[in-house]
Amino acid sequence: MTTSLLPTAAGLWYRDVISCLWATLAENVARAGGDPLEVLGLHWEFRFRPGDVRSEEFYFAGAYPDDVARSIAPYHGLSSRWHRAADDENPLAELAALTGRRVLPVAAVDNFHLPFRPAFGDVHAAHLIVVHDVDAVAGTVTVSDAMPPAFSGVIDAAAFRSSWESANPSDEQDAFFSDSRIDRRYLTVTVDELPPLGPELLKRALETDGKRFADGDERGPSGDWTGLPGLGRFLTDLKERAAAGDPGALRDAYPFGWGMQAQAGLHGELLRRLGVRHDIPELREAGRRAEAVAHAWTGVRLCSAHGHPDPLAALAELRGHASRLEEAYHRGVAAVNDAWRAL
CATH class of the missing domain: 1.20.120 (Four Helix Bundle (Hemerythrin (Met), subunit A))
Structure with a gap:
């Protein structure tokens, strides 16, 4: 169980200008003892990749296409990798194995199926949240989400799976972050050396x-x-x-x-x-x-x-x-x- 390390909603790192990508990376940086602003705010660039823009809140075209964390924080030991849970029968087992090793996987989800999101039952949109624990016996998943209104706690595993496995169909109420399949994707973030910002x-x-x-x-x-x-x-x-x-x-x-x-x-x-x-x-x-x-x-x-x-x-x-x-x-x-x- 990793819930003892779960931050309170008030303790999650957030800024008005950021998307869920920065918020979830920040939580991994903070867990490793780093200052999210120093790590995620040191690099600045302009980069546009024609024909690449995807309808997801967490879209970012970085210098390292397979490593969004390194693209955002190239001066620190931050790296990431996208995965897709392969086990059709028990896909949560992959997340459980990671949280059991004190890893914080970042799950792609559809807001439509998450009870704590304002879009619940109303609008489809691709989003990211951090997974802290999977309890197969209780049938729950412990998650955190720094994006307003901010949430940190336990939700039903069935609701999580509906969100994580969603087709995220086209939604006329959100022309920008719907119509992008979720497909049990998740991001693992590795935080190695975090040099002091001298x-x-x-x-x-x-x-x-x-x-x-x-x-x-x-x-x-x-x-x-x-x-x-x-x-x-x-x-x-x-x-x-x-x-x-x-x-x-x-x-x-x-x-x-x-x-x-x-x-x-x-x-x-x-x-x-x-x-x-x-x-x-x-x-x-x-x-x-x-x-x-x-x-x-x-x-x-x-x-x-x-x-x-x-x-x-x-x-x-x-x-x-x-x-x-x-x-x-x-x-x-x-x-x-x-x-x-x-x-």
């Missing part, structure tokens, strides 16, 4: 990320659009496809942008915190500028979400939000470069 590591991260924004990123699949050149290409493509009446580009912008928004928001919060702690004005300003990028993503994402049924009607507003986002990125990257020079 001046050398911080400076290396800021310098490296600044260069990748300027020149693009050599890591990852060759077709990825990266850095500030990739951002410009993404926004140009988004506007051109909207002008052509293509709803797909706008529909994809909402789930894709969540990962970019989360990275910018966490990076900004971390730099602000460090700037205050060490009294470095350039770090505080870089943090403020990165957080401005996160706020600018809200306009692009929501305009795309509401505008995708009629892209031409949304075009003028979308162009304005895209322009503000691009300007925010350029100012944010410039401020980050100023910060690493000041360290």
Whole structure:
């Protein structure tokens, strides 16, 4: 049993800008004794993979396609791997074996079948939660979910299986996170070395990320659009496809942008915190500028979400939000470069 290590709902790590992917990684980092903000907020990038966007809350196109945790936290010993439970008769046995070894598997689920989610019985949507214990005798699964309204406790195993095995059918109430099969998927996260965030590591991260924004990123699949050149290409493509009446580009912008928004928001919060702690004005300003990028993503994402049924009607507003986002990125990257020079 691992329930003695179960955090309270109030103790789960959450930020307004993050998706369930960051929240579940954070729980694994915190369990290993790390600071989730320092681990998950140190790296910042822009990366878009054409044709790859999936209708899941946890979609993220990382530099390491098979390792989303390493993609998000490349400066720390964090790694992950996706699995699918193979035992049709007793698929929970795989999760039970992991929790018995004090591993926290992260299960993909459909919110429609989870009693503690606001979408219960109403809306299908692909989501992630952390599994802490499987009790075959009691017929229960102990889980945690930091996303509001936040839950940490025991649910019926049948409800969990319905959510974990769901086809997550297309749902007109959620055009962005339904229509993506769950298929008993789960993520295992490994936390190895978590180096302290000293001046050398911080400076290396800021310098490296600044260069990748300027020149693009050599890591990852060759077709990825990266850095500030990739951002410009993404926004140009988004506007051109909207002008052509293509709803797909706008529909994809909402789930894709969540990962970019989360990275910018966490990076900004971390730099602000460090700037205050060490009294470095350039770090505080870089943090403020990165957080401005996160706020600018809200306009692009929501305009795309509401505008995708009629892209031409949304075009003028979308162009304005895209322009503000691009300007925010350029100012944010410039401020980050100023910060690493000041360290």
